[in-house]
Structures are given as structure tokens and as C-alpha cells.
Amino acid sequence: MTEAPVPRVVVVTGTDTDVGKTVVTAAVVATALASGRRVTAYKPTQTGVEPGDPGDMAEVERLCGVETSEGTRLRAPMAPRPAARLEDAALPSLDEHVARVAALAVGHDLVVVEGAGGLLVELTDVGDTLADLASAFPDCGVLVVARSGLGTLNHTMLTREALSHRQIRQLGIVIGSWPDSPDVIETTNREYLEAQPEGLLGVVPTGAPGLEPAAFREASPGWLPGLAQRLGTP
Ligand SMILES: Nc1ncnc2c1ncn2[C@@H]1O[C@H](COP(=O)(O)OP(=O)(O)OP(=O)(O)O)[C@@H](O)[C@H]1O
Numbered sequence: 319m320t321e322a323p324v325p326r327v328v329v330v331t332g333t334d335t336d337v338g339k340t341v342v343t344a345a346v347v348a349t350a351l352a353s354g355r356r357v358t359a360y361k362p363t364q365t366g367v368e369p370g371d372p373g374d375m376a377e378v379e380r381l382c383g384v385e386t387s388e389g390t391r392l393r394a395p396m397a398p399r400p401a402a403r404l405e406d407a408a409l410p411s412l413d414e415h416v417a418r419v420a421a422l423a424v425g426h427d428l429v430v431v432e433g434a435g436g437l438l439v440e441l442t443d444v445g446d447t448l449a450d451l452a453s454a455f456p457d458c459g460v461l462v463v464a465r466s467g468l469g470t471l472n473h474t475m476l477t478r479e480a481l482s483h484r485q486i487r488q489l490g491i492v493i494g495s496w497p498d499s500p501d502v503i504e505t506t507n508r509e510y511l512e513a514q515p516e517g518l519l520g521v522v523p524t525g526a527p528g529l530e531p532a533a534f535r536e537a538s539p540g541w542l543p544g545l546a547q548r549l550g551t552p
């Protein structure tokens with residue numbers, strides 16, 4: 319059996335907004351840095367920020383000390399397409415996002431792309447989604463960030479089914495915030511996700527975004543034990 323190619327683009331999606339994609343993006347960047355990779359992160363559409371406000375990529379920069387970039391930013395804290403409409407702005411096209419990610423991949427071993435909300439949120443004026451962006455990079459791998467609690471099983475399986483339907487390679491699931499004292503629902507959810515094919519890649523502990531950057535970077539590879547192997551040797 320031939321081995322899957324090493325991804326040069328990792329796409330971080332989630333079962334929803336506010337599930338911890340940004341902290342997982344930072345943990346992926348930190349894990350790649352720890353294995354000696356040149357890595358950057360890209361957020362195609364950052365909503366909910368005024369000009370000059372820190373967005374998700376600023377948080378990745380703070381935690382990981384790497385350069386990052388955004389495709390576009392919009393003021394309204396909502397989905398990109400209606401947010402753009404509210405301020406009469408044009409969104410970058412899918413081709414423009416593909417070209418930006420491809421250009422970043424030239425100078426880096428790995429580009430980590432963080433979506434806005436879940437997989438099928440529209441990112442362009444004609445309704446292209448993060449799934450379409452991932453599909454433009456056949457060797458890319460997608461991480462699905464999930465919540466720990468009640469409701470996550472259905473949301474996670476729906477996202478995985480949408481990825482499978484599009485033949486997009488899945489690297490695994492990451493729980494964005496795993497509590498110190500999980501309840502029985504969380505424990506059984508974790509067991510269920512672990513049992514899936516390309517199942518649970520890791521969990522980020524609750525409180526991780528509050529760590530000092532150096533401690534965050536040091537701990538990240540241990541939170542995502544399956545990732546280094548799925549990224550292959552640099
Ligand atoms: N492991 C964690 N421990 C504590 N707080 C967390 C953790 N992960 C995420 N959070 C917090 O939960 C909130 C939502 O997380 P985050 O911003 O990462 O969501 P997201 O999935 O990136 O959302 P978006 O769709 O806006 O990009 C943030 O305030 C973040 O700091």
C-alpha cells in the first residue's frame with residue numbers, strides 16, 4: 319500500500335464557530351515548529367474585527383511567534399458573506415485564496431489554514447466554502463475541531479460525512495477544550511471519537527490559551543500526539 323503524501327497544507331475546520339479552531343491552529347503550528355518545519359498560518363476570512371483589531375491570526379502569532387496572514391477582514395461578527403454585504407465589500411475569490419495559500423507554501427514547509435465557523439460556511443461572493451479551498455489542494459489534510467460535550471457526536475459525524483462526500487483527506491479530530499474533570503458524557507464522547515477511523519488526533523486542555531507562549535509551544539506536541547506522525551518527516 320502506498321503511503322499518503324505528506325500534507326503541505328493543513329486545513330483546520332470545526333463543527334461550529336467557537337469550538338477552539340484558533341487554539342488548535344496555534345497548537346498545530348507549534349507542533350510543526352517543534353519538528354523543525356517552517357510554518358505559517360492563514361485565515362481566509364476574519365470577521366468581527368475593526369481595522370487594526372487583533373484577529374485569530376494575531377493570537378497564533380502571540381502564542382507561536384510566527385508570521386501569519388489574513389485574506390480579508392470584516393467588521394460584523396457573523397458569517398463572511400452577509401458580513402461583506404453589510405459593508406458593501408467584495409470578498410476574495412476562491413482562486414485568490416488558492417493563489418495566496420500556494421504562494422505561502424513556496425516559502426514554508428507547512429501552511430495551516432483556519433476557516434471561519436464550520437466547513438460549509440460561505441467564504442466568497444459566489445458561495446465557495448472552506449471545503450472548496452481544501453479540495454484545491456489534493457494533498458492537504460483536514461482537522462476537525464470538536465466540542466467535548468453533549469451534541470458533539472452528531473456535529474462531528476456530519477462534518478466528517480461532508481468531508482468524505484468530497485473525498486477530502488481527514489487527518490483526524492481534535493477536541494478544542496478538554497476539561498480536567500470530564501463528566502460521563504465527555505468521557506464516552508471521547509471514547510466514541512477515538513474509535514472512528516482517522517479518529518481522535520488529540521485534545522487541547524481547557525486553559526491552554528492562557529498559558530505563556532513558551533509553555534504553550536512546549537506543551538503543544540504532547541496534546542496532538544498523532545499529528546507529528548501524520549505530518550511525516552519534514
Ligand atoms: N482549550 C481551551 N481552553 C480555554 N478556553 C478555550 C480553549 N479553546 C478555546 N477557548 C476559548 O473559547 C473561545 C472560542 O474559541 P476560538 O476563538 O478558538 O473558536 P474558533 O473555533 O476559532 O471560532 P471562529 O469560528 O470565530 O474562528 C475563545 O474565547 C477561546 O479563548
Ligand SMILES: C[C@H](N)[C@H](N)CCCCCC(=O)O
Binds near residue numbers: 436
Ligand atoms: C464571528 C464568528 N466568530 C466567526 N468568525 C464566523 C462564524 C460564522 C458562522 C456561520 C454559521 O454557521 O451560522
Ligand SMILES: [Mg+2]
Binds near residue numbers: 338432
Ligand atoms: Mg478562530
